[in-house]
Amino acid sequence: xxxxxxxxxxxxxxxxxxxxxxxxxxxxxxxxxxxxxxxxxxxxxxxxxxxxxxxxxxxxxxxxxxxxxxxxxxxxxxxxxxxxxxxxxxxxxxxxxxxxxxxxxxxxxxxxxxxxxxxxxxxxxxxxxxxxxxxxxxxxxxxxxxxxxxxxxxxxxxxxxxxxxxxxxxxxxxxxxxxxxxxxxx
Numbered sequence: 001x002x003x004x005x006x007x008x009x010x011x012x013x014x015x016x017x018x019x020x021x022x023x024x025x026x027x028x029x030x031x032x033x034x035x036x037x038x039x040x041x042x043x044x045x046x047x048x049x050x051x052x053x054x055x056x057x058x059x060x061x062x063x064x065x066x067x068x069x070x071x072x073x074x075x076x077x078x079x080x081x082x083x084x085x086x087x088x089x090x091x092x093x094x095x096x097x098x099x100x101x102x103x104x105x106x107x108x109x110x111x112x113x114x115x116x117x118x119x120x121x122x123x124x125x126x127x128x129x130x131x132x133x134x135x136x137x138x139x140x141x142x143x144x145x146x147x148x149x150x151x152x153x154x155x156x157x158x159x160x161x162x163x164x165x166x167x168x169x170x171x172x173x174x175x176x177x178x179x180x181x182x183x184x185x186x
Contacts, residue, residue, distance in 0.1 A: 027084070028184050030055050030177075031063040031121025031145075033114075033136045034070025034128045034152070044070060044128040047150060049077035050173035051125055056083025058181055063088065063120045065113065066097040066104060070127045075100035088117050115139050123180040125170075126152035141166050146183035150176040 032051055038044045052074035055062050062078040064071040066087020075085040079100040087101030092108035107113040114132060118124050118140040124147045126133055133152065140147050147167045155164040168183075170176035 028058075028060045028123075028181070029063050029086070029121050030060045030180050030184075031118050031124045031136075031140070032070070032074040033065065033117065033124060033126050033133050034074075035130045035133060036065070036067050036069040036071060037130070038069035038073065038128060040069075040073060044151065045073040047173050048073035048127045049080075051127060051150070051176055052077025052079075052083070052085070053081045054173060054177040055180075056081035058177065060181065061086060063117060064101075065089065065117055066101050068098060070129075072098040072100060074127070086120065088113050088120065111135070118145060119143055121145060122184045123148065125150060125176050125180050127176075128152055137167070146180070148176045148179045148183075 034048060048070045052062055056078040061084045062074055063086045064074055066089040075098055078085045079102060085101045086103045087097040088105045088107060089096040090107060090110045090113045092106050094104040094106045097104040107116060114136045118136050124140040124145050126137055126147060127150045129152045137147055137153060148170050149167055150170045155167060156162060157164060168179050170179055
């Protein structure tokens with residue numbers, strides 16, 4: 001019996017817990033990363049805002065670092081289109097988040113929150129970026145998350161890393177969102 005606690009995602013049956021598949025039970029989550037120093041109104045901010053809007057229109061939840069720059073722009077775009085935005089902030093107060101975040105997770109772990117941001121997305125879109133963005137791209141790939149780079153880092157390596165596997169370049173917000181959603185739905 002449920003007793004008014006809302007629907008339960010996991011029902012115990014026969015001594016085991018059946019976990020529903022993410023695609024059938026929850027919205028897809030796309031982490032959007034980029035510099036906090038991007039000026040609102042700049043080309044990168046406009047691209048990030050369009051990414052957020054397009055993700056929300058596709059029914060995806062946006063996950064970001066919750067603060068300014070690219071994070072605020074993507075949150076503004078998603079929230080403006082009626083979408084959900086999870087802001088994962090580095091400090092211990094939800095007040096750090098920009099006003100467009102619909103949900104805030106205050107981590108209290110500083111830059112280490114970059115791992116939480118990318119691990120919370122089923123795919124990652126990098127819009128521009130600085131050193132923190134590069135670290136997030138590395139974490140995302142180490143976790144096996146697909147990364148779409150929109151005017152972001154271009155990478156190359158040696159041997160099996162030569163072609164930067166798992167990273168796709170996009171030239172527009174539309175292309176970036178389509179590539180991220182396609183990667184999730186494979």
